Amino acid sequence: MNTPDSLASKWLDRASSDHTIVFLLDALKQDNCPTGPLSSLVKNTTCGPDRAGGFAMNVTSIESATLDKSSQNYGGKKTSSAPKPTIVICQNNIYDYPDYLRTLSHELIHSIDQCRAKADWSNLKHHACSEIRASNLSGECGYGVELLRGNMKHRGGHIDCVMRRANLSLKANPNENGEGEEVIKEVFPQCYADLYPFMRHPGSN
Template sequence: MGDNNSNSSDVSGSSLPSGFEYWRKNLCFMTNMGMTETERDEFAVFKEWRDKTKSCIKCEEWRDWVLDYSPTVTFMQDQITKIGGNINKTNIMCDICDESKGGGFNPQLGILLCANRLGSKFQLEDTLAHEMVHAYDHCKFDVDWFDLRHHACSEIRASSLSGECRFTRELRRGAFDNFMKGHQECVKRRATMSVMANPKCKGQEQARSVVDQVFQSCFSDTRPFDEIFR
């Protein structure tokens, strides 16, 4: 996780194409013309590494910016520190993710930001705030992440407090019907999707049921904020 140059040994050297030469080779690659199979394989490795590196560099730039200038992120970072945690750029890692998610939290490793799933610094800001709520909960409460009720509670809080369910984000997702249903419905929907990914969860019906069971108490708990940010 977080090793932006994991494939650099495969493509390092002075012969890497750039500028016009990269454009020419990419055109050959896309049209399947003017390249041998060996050249195609070599260029495919380089292209994958190049795209990954560019994505991760941009992700790290956005990460550093929000750590300095986002009121939500800087507030969460301070609150985590106050209860004995430590979330900073050394354990907030950018990498390429196979899954369709924006990020993740691991109690031992820190926070993962999925560089290939985050299209702007403001989307990264919401994602980082979401994962920081999980980090806060892990430090503040005795969270068992394999207990579906515990997991659901933290997901409800993270979706509600991070800003990812404010109406502008819902509209940008094209979820007009969901926007009309309101903030709480967005939180329930996104929490259910996250709980479904828990290996202890047997499917959507169980995830939705668990979210409903704990929703009111967990949604009402806005710590460390005084109120919900919308």
């Protein structure tokens, strides 16, 4: 898919007033992560297949956040100042605005975990926990989204989806040597129940 730059930047503009995104940005601030306007944190770019986005902390400028397919984080010169997240959205793998919002929420939840819990991405338990939270809370496992992917199971479908997507992300971690699924099962109950910064699941009405 080739999402033109103009459309991706329109989505970014629109996202800056989306109430879930504003709420997540606020939570980042409260966790002592310096933030700023959404446009200063997010870079729309083109990536290889199967990758919707990523994030890095403490890169000197948004331009230096280059894609590193093999890890959760992006390369870039580190600064010694307070951590500031840089989020990369792979616009060529995003098919519409709701998909853009879900991807952005997913990466913001990772950023929040980095800020509040000092997640260590080389630790598979930390990585698994954040992927479970990001898939659970971003809406990417909503029933409608799963239907579009051809997954029709209703009962238990959400949990299956969160596990499946967390597993896929964990496989990209260079420290994963086949134990990802076990690690996910181990941390799942605690991390799936952790809705922070939401008071209740954002998908429930």
